[in-house]
Amino acid sequence: MIMLYTSPSCASCRKARAWLEENNLEYLEKNIFKEQLTEYDLKVILSLTENGTEEIISFRSQIFHDLTIDMENISLKEFIHIILENPGLIRRPILIDDKRLQIGFNEEDIRRFLPRDVRKLELKKLQEKLLINY
Template sequence: MKAILRMTEEGTSELISTRSRSFLDLKLDLETISMSELIELMVEKPAILRRPIIMDDKRLQVGFNEDEMRRFLPRSVRTLELQRAQLLAGF
């Protein structure tokens, strides 16, 4: 969890789904708990996390965004997809 947190741009607000039923049921104010308590909570109750969480050595993607998720595909796969799309479009 610490490695994931280090890669975020917005910190915990990027990872936690504050509108999810799991989080709302906790009746918790994120501003009042310590970082270690928050990490423990995320490990104990992963349902409060936004999904999917995809990461590699340099990048982190939290939440579903098809265009952003494509960054994790190898360049060769992205090139083949582009060629296929161009064929379908008649280019």
Template sequence: MTAIIYGSPCESMRKAVKWFEKNNISYIERNILANPLNVQELQKILELTSEGTDEIIATRSKIYKELNLDFDTLTLLELLNLIEKHPTLLRNPIVVDNKRMMVGYNEDDIRKFIPRKVRKRQWLQLQMESLNC
């Protein structure tokens, strides 16, 4: 399963890419400034959220402040069209696969993208090491 790392060039994006490379996990990097997400892609990301649009909107971004909108009054389609037009409204990076999502870079949370077999093998290895102490 290939993960997709959506974002614009920044330190968090670089950390996520580096982590996937270090762990030999297949990924696709997508610069949302050069290739913005469309409404359908944004809907698929929203399906993976637990907090809806609040989870993916960058409320501290320059464009969020410049737009000076009451985002709570927008319909979902209006918001998704606005994000399509202004991709920097999205938090950075957003990492997804078919089942999981992570917003921002978090060293602990990103581990959920390690395949289950690999995580189990790592856990067993740690158990064996602790028994040998």
């Protein structure tokens, strides 16, 4: 099951939701301002990142600038506490399943959430189309 972490006024979140629905993918949506993130949520998200905490922080957010966080010198426990108190610090949307993570909406990258057989079929159709036009 895909988890979709969103916020109400996020255009990219609406795009991600629409894409999941268009592709008939089951998902659970969690509005991070209505349903508080948990320590477990954050640990799962962080476990799927390549660059750790830096990948999920919105460095351009006003909250980040107001808090003046020294990301280099805080513990994971402190980081999680800060995020739980300030959910607006994380980039959105966040999509995760048991082995994939996507932060933000990118129409090409989000395709990784399609089942493999669907992606193979689409690739085959594209290859056939290219051969016909060639």
